[in-house]
Amino acid sequence: MPAPKSIRRTAIQYGAVFSLVYFTLIFFSHAYVIKQLSDESRKQHLSKELENFQAIIEAESPTTDDLRNMIHQFEMLLGHAIIIETAGGSVLTGNNFDLSQMQGVVDKPEGFIHIAQGANTLFGLRRTFTATGKLASITVLETEGALSERPLKAHLTLLGASAVLLAILLALIGTTTHLTLKPISRIKEDLRRLQSGKQSRLNPHVPEEFRPLIRQLNDLLELSNRRLDRHRRLNSDLSHLVKTSISANLAILSDIDTLPPSREDVVFMASNLRELDKSLKYRMSKADISGRQMGRTCMPVKITASVITVMEKIFPDTVFRLHTNLPENFSWPMERQDLSELLGNLLENGGKWCQTTVDVTIARTSSGLSIEVADDGPGISPEAAATVMNRGTRLDETVAGFGLGLSIVSEIVEDNLGQMNMGTSKNGGASIVILLPLPD
Template sequence: MQSRQLWAASLGLVAFLALAGFALDRAFQSTAQSGVRERLHSYALAYAGSDFARDGSVIPPWDAPDSRFKRPGSGLYAQIVLTSGQWESDSAQGPQLPEAPMLEAGVQVFEGPLPLIQISGEPGQVYRYGYGLLSTDENSGREIPYTVYILEDTTALGRQVQAFRAALWRYLGGAGVVLLLLQMLVLRWSLRPLRDVIAELKRVQMGAASGMSEAHPRELEPLTDSINAFIDSERQNLDRQRHTLADLAHSLKTPLAVLRSRLDSGASEDELRAEVDTQLRRMNDLVGYQLARAARSGHQLFAAPIAIEPHAEQIVVGLEKVYAAKGVLCEFEIAPEARFHGETGDLQELLGNLLENAFKWAKSRVLLTVAEGEHLAGRRPGLRVVVEDDGPGIAEDNIARVLQRGVRGDERVQGHGIGLAIVQDIIKSYRGDLRVGRSDELGGAKFEVELPPGL
């Protein structure tokens, strides 16, 4: 880009300087020729005052207006043309001047360059000024028409033009070089933000930077913002894929644990077959749910209401088999009118992860409370879900850390640390809130989910 702009600017600058040089050259020549014309005009006026003898011959001025008129072949010549002949200055003795015609009285002409043969015999050129005049003889009273011609060699003017051209192109060339250097500096300065963007992109590609900075000109902000948006989108997609795989693995953990516990319990073949069939259906539903969840950006706004108790019972039955050795008792306090307006898989993930966390930490009791939440006129009610246990609970200064993905409350307890992160993702998609505290009734942890109305 810089090279193209530099070439374009250079060609434009060269064309401009060429046109400027041509225009200045023509202007100088025109001015110089005007100066020659004025000078020859002044000489012509000096010879216009010449007297005439009785025989009609010319009596030139005693003092010539320029000494060159008296030096043969000097390059400055005077002619007075009459009807009966012509007079020439001493300088015209030797050179062969161009033919000089008579002009009407009052007519002025400036011609040139005209050819002549110099005193050395070599060809040359002259500028010629002619002035037609009319004089009256004082004795006879008759009128005498005559024409004064002043001729000057073009050599002097040519030398002036050549000197001017040499100086002109020397200065224009120097100015062109300076302007090209300035143009290069201006281009490098003006394109520096683009080079900075390229350098930042390279740092992002190498992992040295997380995104484009905001230290860019206003014109480049749409570009850098689009790049940052693309980078963020790609990172979110990668995180979503990772989370989906982790969530899927976490969801399949409970059915697999149920199967393992049934195998270790020595159940009969029919019981094992029935249990395997149940858990396989559940795992199939979980896989389908996680894939669908990964493909959509949020929950369905107009989902049919779902009864909560049947799903809660199914989850608790499986958990009681997994934690049969602990003998945990789960109690329900579910309002009959309470409904979940959303995806069935979201409800199962929400209840499953909260109840499994409670079973894992409880000593002997778990309490699930479900009730309708806030009511607004003309909108379906919200939902309040509370899961409590009688375990050790969570310290207040440790709550934020436990809710992070991949963090476990106790590293000695088996788990992946993503169950509560899944719960938070689901609650966030429903614009709800999750509050964690201590249970007043059981003394352990208390997880309270509040979903707003109108969803």
Template sequence: MMGRSLRWRLILSGAAAILTALGLAALGLALLFERHVERVAVADLSARALTLAAMVEDDGARLGDPPADPLYDQPFSGHYWQVQLGDDLRRSRSLWDFRLPMAELSPGATLVQTLAGPQGEALLAVEQALKVGDQTFRILVATDRDELTQARQGFLGDLLPYLALLGGLLVLASGLQVTIGLRPLANVSTRVAALNAGQRDRMGGDLPTEVIPLAQEIDTLLDARDTELARARHRAGDLAHGFKTPLQALLGDAGLLRDRGQDDLADSVEHVASSMRRLVDRELARARIGSDRGRAEADVARAVRRVIEVLRRTPKGGDIQWQVQGAEGLKARIDPDDLTEALGALLENALRHAAGQVAVTALATPGGIVLTIRDDGPGVAPADLARLSERGLRLDESGEGQGIGLAIVADIVEAARGALHFENGGPGLVVTIRLRAAIA
């Protein structure tokens, strides 16, 4: 999941960049600190060299006693000096019997170099040459480089906790920056969800500049989809209307054949024409389904009452006991005409098979609205019940009755993004419709 998350990829790449930058900064600061410490050490060694120059006495005739300094009295202390005037070579007690190599410098020259110490350690050495009378006075002062290394390590030890704290703060700031920067994408997701829920018609243009091209492409896609759906419905409607007149003429011809005594041929023509007419009626109904009306809402109680009032006027409907429970105040996200047509087909089917009672129950659930229609008839054979539950099955091909009505109901419920379920209630058939609730 994290590998596919744009937010985590940006945060992790930012964290890697920050840590790399802080690591390079630590190395750079350590190098600069080391150079600074070395410059300070060279300056200190140069000052000590000038102190040793005071050993020259009698205008350069001889060397006197060296200045007292405990650093140079302890053997192998890491602090050494060595001077030479003519053939007179003096060394600090710390060198013991070790002699440092000295370069042939011209008077006034200074050389900073790294030498090997009496125990093989690396020494930072400053060598100077002075003109004293007719002789050259050479001074070499050295210190162990390990002290410089320890100073650098101590500096890094003090620096790393602060760098770690700074890195953590920068990573948090980077995460906050990424979250704020990606917030418009969450807004896009919210608007797409609103489109799906029917709360918006289009994405709109009041979005950040970087996101507007995406929103425009989505709106263009929605426009093209709406146009194509409208054309498809119009073509289906035109085709169905085009068939109605020839089919009506066929039924008229069947009547003429019957008048002439050709009943078998008339029955065959009427059967074929009636079957085709049912198909045409179904396509007309499907063309009217509001599959793209995301903001439509229907009053469930009003739709149920309207259908029952019509069915009460039929010969059998007046003798049936109609029961309606829980429908008041419920709003479903479906076109009112579509809901009325679906309820009409289902209640007419229930009326046809009921013995004396049809019950309609509507309940609001967390998942939406559940409509249940139950009759007290014989129910449906298990094999046929399974076929009724198949999505998209054209039961109207078997003849009059529930076939075309249930097929249209399945199309309406599917267009409203709902669910249709059939089961035997013992007695009777129980039809359950699940619809999305309208947005308040």
């Protein structure tokens, strides 16, 4: 597939083509209108001239010589050809008509007529009437060449004016294209500043057509920054944990006077390594959080059913119930691993602290997806809930009794631009509601 052309160049090219097509249509439509108006004007003044000539003849009843003189005077005055046919069959005409075309005029019916005369076409009006008690006809003809000069001048004037208008139109198209695409130049400048580290986000104040793109790019930048910050914190934590654990164990193993280690030292080292292993697993699970990604979907109902199956084996005495009106194949734009980790931690937390039952409710709302996990345990106090909900909660800052899972859940929700609310369930236990918004 060939690379797309420049938008500016493409817009100007299409603008030029459409302008030429428009110019051509205007030119030919103008020619048609001028011809129609010209024909109508000629019909009117020919009718007027013929009526005047007819009125004079009927009023004066001239002789044949008088008619010839009248024809000559009218032709000199108007520049037209006049043909009179008397009832006796005589045909009178002046010098403006080729007599070889006479038969073509005589044979024409009454009304407006066209007669070919050399390179010109004669346009005229033929009418019959009664003069001095005798039937006769009169025809007034004018050459189309004489009148065609005026439409030609009008065409040339239109052509010149249209050329000027076309140039102005192309200039306007170029200016409009430049102004329309100016925001793209600002976006390019923002990207350059972003690459150079002078700014951390793209300016959201762009035309409406670019807002979804800029919003998604900013979301990706924010997600990337959160991941980078998380990995930096994790690396720092891991370095500290490993160094502390190794230092403690080395201190015991390096003391030659106490070798071999006592039972208490062995128990301490084993406990130290178990805590290190637990902390490493926790921090590695946080490192695996993907966050919102375009093009990734999962099936919340199906994943929840799978997680419940696992939890029923871990907590055989607990009843896990799923409530939803959504079909099993309902999909949602979220990384599958994130949702599975989120549900696993919530259900594990509910299984640990419930008395008998954990209810999971999944619903589609106008703003996104709602997931509620409620149990019938002792519940969560507002003070504990506020502490757990703090962003950046570390391992040693997690509220006792709620394990490490809710901190992971909080980070997953944050990375997916959602909300996490804690409260009391209808059974008096804890209720944790996750709201995941629709992507823009």
